Amino acid sequence: MKYAYFPGCCDHTSAREYDISTRAVCRELGIELVEIPDWNCCGSTPGHSTSHLLGVALAARNLALVAEMGLEECTASCAACYQRLAMANVEMQSNKKLCDKVNWVTGKPYHGGVRVKSILEIISGLQPEQISSRLVKPLDNLKTAVYYGCLMVRPKAVQVDDPENPLVMDHLLQAAGAETIDWCSKTECCGASLAISNEDVVLKLTGKILAEATRAGADCIVTACPLCHFNLDMRQKKINQVFGTGYRLPVFYFTQLIGLAIGISPDDLSFNTHFVDTRKVLELVG
Amino acid sequence: MPAINLTASLNDNFDFIMHVSKESGQPVEQCYQCGKCTAGCPIAFAMDFSPHRVLRMVQLGLKERVLQSQAIWLCACCSTCTSRCPRNVDLAQVMDCLRGLARREGIPLEDRARDIAMFYDCFLNTVKDNGKLYELGMMLNYNLKTRQFFKNADTGLAMFTRSKIKFLPAKNKNHRDVRQIFQRVKELEEKTK
Numbered sequence: 001m002k003y004a005y006f007p008g009c010c011d012h013t014s015a016r017e018y019d020i021s022t023r024a025v026c027r028e029l030g031i032e033l034v035e036i037p038d039w040n041c042c043g044s045t046p047g048h049s050t051s052h053l054l055g056v057a058l059a060a061r062n063l064a065l066v067a068e069m070g071l072e073e074c075t076a077s078c079a080a081c082y083q084r085l086a087m088a089n090v091e092m093q094s095n096k097k098l099c100d101k102v103n104w105v106t107g108k109p110y111h112g113g114v115r116v117k118s119i120l121e122i123i124s125g126l127q128p129e130q131i132s133s134r135l136v137k138p139l140d141n142l143k144t145a146v147y148y149g150c151l152m153v154r155p156k157a158v159q160v161d162d163p164e165n166p167l168v169m170d171h172l173l174q175a176a177g178a179e180t181i182d183w184c185s186k187t188e189c190c191g192a193s194l195a196i197s198n199e200d201v202v203l204k205l206t207g208k209i210l211a212e213a214t215r216a217g218a219d220c221i222v223t224a225c226p227l228c229h230f231n232l233d234m235r236q237k238k239i240n241q242v243f244g245t246g247y248r249l250p251v252f253y254f255t256q257l258i259g260l261a262i263g264i265s266p267d268d269l270s271f272n273t274h275f276v277d278t279r280k281v282l283e284l285v286g
Numbered sequence: 287m288p289a290i291n292l293t294a295s296l297n298d299n300f301d302f303i304m305h306v307s308k309e310s311g312q313p314v315e316q317c318y319q320c321g322k323c324t325a326g327c328p329i330a331f332a333m334d335f336s337p338h339r340v341l342r343m344v345q346l347g348l349k350e351r352v353l354q355s356q357a358i359w360l361c362a363c364c365s366t367c368t369s370r371c372p373r374n375v376d377l378a379q380v381m382d383c384l385r386g387l388a389r390r391e392g393i394p395l396e397d398r399a400r401d402i403a404m405f406y407d408c409f410l411n412t413v414k415d416n417g418k419l420y421e422l423g424m425m426l427n428y429n430l431k432t433r434q435f436f437k438n439a440d441t442g443l444a445m446f447t448r449s450k451i452k453f454l455p456a457k458n459k460n461h462r463d464v465r466q467i468f469q470r471v472k473e474l475e476e477k478t479k
């Protein structure tokens with residue numbers, strides 16, 4: 001299996017755990033990722049919020065590059081990048097007028113033909129035995145609150161699973177031996193990019209997510225989105241300060257936990273760059 | 287909101303209503319104001335007009351008011367409203383379209399809306415220059431523009447100790463390609479204004 005890989009702008013900075021663990025897990029599971037040469041920012045929320053055309057064009061240039069590579073499938077680890085690339089792909093294929101405009105804007109004609117998949121779809125598309133037969137450190141004692149957020153499950157045209165009760169990531173973690181708890185904030189919004197401009201709003205939303213996960217008895221939260229990860233991990237201290245709480249819930253990318261289960265060392269999965277200490281989880285897993 | 291003459295508003299702003307329907311691709315007239323969008327909106331508590339009211343303002347042609355609202359900027363693009371609407375209105379797309387319009391019409395923004403728009407600008411400026419987001423440059427610029435020089439400084443330090451900040455931007459080889467995208471979008475949008 002060979003995919004064009006879009007790492008996203010935070011791959012070496014705020015979301016380094018995700019990029020590092022994605023590459024490590026894919027290598028181990030025989031999924032070949034080829035980085036798209038000279039990829040550019042997908043535009044994220046600021047792009048389409050400023051101009052619809054700009055949002056589609058920034059994403060579409062990357063799709064044109066994938067077509068140039070001669071690959072049919074492309075993947076992104078970041079949920080926001082995935083959503084932007086997948087949305088642009090849908091629009092380029094269904095709206096001829098927009099497609100022509102975008103192609104003039106980018107100067108790199110793209111007329112469809114590439115399939116965009118999130119890394120979650122790709123890894124969860126493996127046979128469960130491909131994971132369960134390779135377990136070195138099954139996540140037996142670990143209770144996880146699997147958190148999907150918004151960008152992978154909405155809107156309908158690009159959703160990877162049900163928008164109210166998605167289960168793909170749950171099944172994947174179960175295959176790795178973990179327990180996945182039932183809880184009610186699976187697809188609640190973390191406030192994402194309002195964090196910089198309106199932190200108070202985001203603290204309220206993320207505070208609620210941490211409260212729900214704690215109430216349901218989780219040892220940690222598992223996500224597939226760098227924005228969710230940053231808001232829940234980095235801001236947890238601030239949440240505790242503002243609301244007088246004492247949460248100490250580590251927040252992982254699903255790729256980090258799958259990697260741990262199949263025997264990749266925690267250092268090679270960037271367990272040591274989190275804001276909330278991850279050692280508690282390592283002790284539980286043994 | 288003071289009393290409004292709806293007949294006059296509808297007559298005067300018919301173009302606006304048509305424009306929003308067309309540009310967002312959404313059948314705004316289909317909304318029957320059930321309020322399900324608002325019930326599930328995570329940000330409604332902080333909005334001046336809740337999502338179903340924003341949609342109603344579009345239906346009624348209350349152009350100025352809706353374009354000046356805080357709500358259209360506070361919307362976090364989570365698409366919860368979209369996925370739950372019983373009338374298949376993609377309200378998140380409508381919000382997107384209204385933000386774009388507010389921009390192109392040069393609507394002056396205040397409070398939260400101003401900060402959000404400023405953040406988006408700072409983000410995109412680094413993309414325009416480098417082809418990729420340059421997080422540190424974006425933050426410094428945002429602080430400068432909002433005159434909060436030390437805002438998020440604690441975050442910056444914590445990021446630094448975990449090697450999560452880069453001092454120099456990662457630049458695309460063909461960053462001119464990306465600059466051209468910005469230029470051409472502007473050109474097209476000025477033509478159709």
Ligand code: SF4
Pocket residue numbers: 316317318319320321322323324337338341370371372373374375377
């Ligand atoms: S959920 Fe749909 S129909 Fe109901 S008020 Fe919102 S936009 Fe209108």
Ligand code: SF4
Pocket residue numbers: 323326327328329330337360361362363364365366367368377378381
């Ligand atoms: S997309 Fe915007 S309006 Fe809709 S539910 Fe999310 S935050 Fe609210």
